[in-house]
Amino acid sequence: MEIKGPKIKKYMEEFIVKPGKDIKLKKFNTGWAIKEELKKFDDSEAKTKAQEILERDKDRLAKAQELLYADKSYALLIVLQGMDTAGKDGAIRHVMSGVNPQGCSVSGFKVPSSMEHSHNFLWRYSNCLPQRGMIGIFNRSHYEDVLAVKVHPDRLEKLPKELVKTENGTFWDWRYNDIRNFEKHLVRNGTVILKFYLHISKKEQKKRLMERFNNKDKYWKISPFDVEERAYWNDYEKAYEEMLAATSTDYAPWFVIPSDYKWAARAFIAEVIVTAIEGLNLKYPEVTKEQIARLMEAKKKLESGK
Ligand code: AMP
Ligand code: MG
DSSP, X not given: OOXXXXXXXXXXXXXXXXXXXXXXXXXXXXXXXXXXXXXXXXXXXXXXXHHHHHHHHHHHHHHHHHHHHXXXXXXXXXXXXXXXXXXXXXXXXXXXXXXXXXXXXXXXXXXXXXXXXXXXXXXXXXXXXOOTTOEEEEESOGGGGGTHHHHOGGGSOOOOGGGOOOGGGHHHHHHHHHHHHHHHHHHHTTEEEEEEEEEOOHHHHHHHHHHHHTOGGGGGGOOHHXXXXXXXXXXXXXXXXXXXXXXXXXSSOEEEEEOSSHHHHHHHHHHHHHHHHHTTOOOOXXXXXXXXXXXXXXXXXXXXXX
């Protein structure tokens, strides 16, 4: 049986990275004109409209999540990647704000610890996967191991030398392959995977970093390291392009989300998530006649007692 990917709407296909095709991120929009129904508006009208869509989708998401939780056969894994300041934290806060926290887990991944480096590279992510019924969000993910590590090969863990042959791209091809297989395994076991690359322009990043440097309350969110990383922008872009082309699959597609306008990105992400869960056609678990009879007996007992 062919493994199925998440359900999406026709217009969302535009943002999906076609499996196995080379891509150029410069050809992907970073602006907001993402939906036909939004294209006719100017910036401020579009913002209002996008916020309406987000509010509507938050309600739908709350209902969809309850069904996912009650049904307990599927899990949903949401992967968020993007350059610094792309809006990963904000997307989580806004999109998930209506969701029952009991049905949701968020895992953020920083530079791996020595403990984590002493295991295979997928180990730490495997430990954080959502259980059936749950939505698990990865704020950065196993993709860092073919992004940050590819841009900075000195960050690679200690591996046997003969396994790190970077000529011909073998080492990275293995990693892409491992990731595809890891995700295939998850999908075959009932995890729906949605992967979002929050696509911002270099100019927008500068603006957002400057906002942080100019606001004392945002100092905790920046480091001189962010400015140093920015110098590797082109290397990151190339690593992203190679990774997106190699790991977008029918069963676990990558969406390139135009993210220069945060409200547009959030509305779009919410739409994709809601569509994917609703597309599972879940139903509340059936209650048998015997179970109903026992429930009614218990009700009677409760009514007649103190
Ligand atoms: P932030 O999310 O801004 O707090 O930054 C976390 C940092 O950890 C980023 O610079 C990531 O590139 C880095 N990071 C996350 N995962 C890995 C990894 N597996 N290997 C190397 N660096 C990583
Ligand atoms: Mg950062």
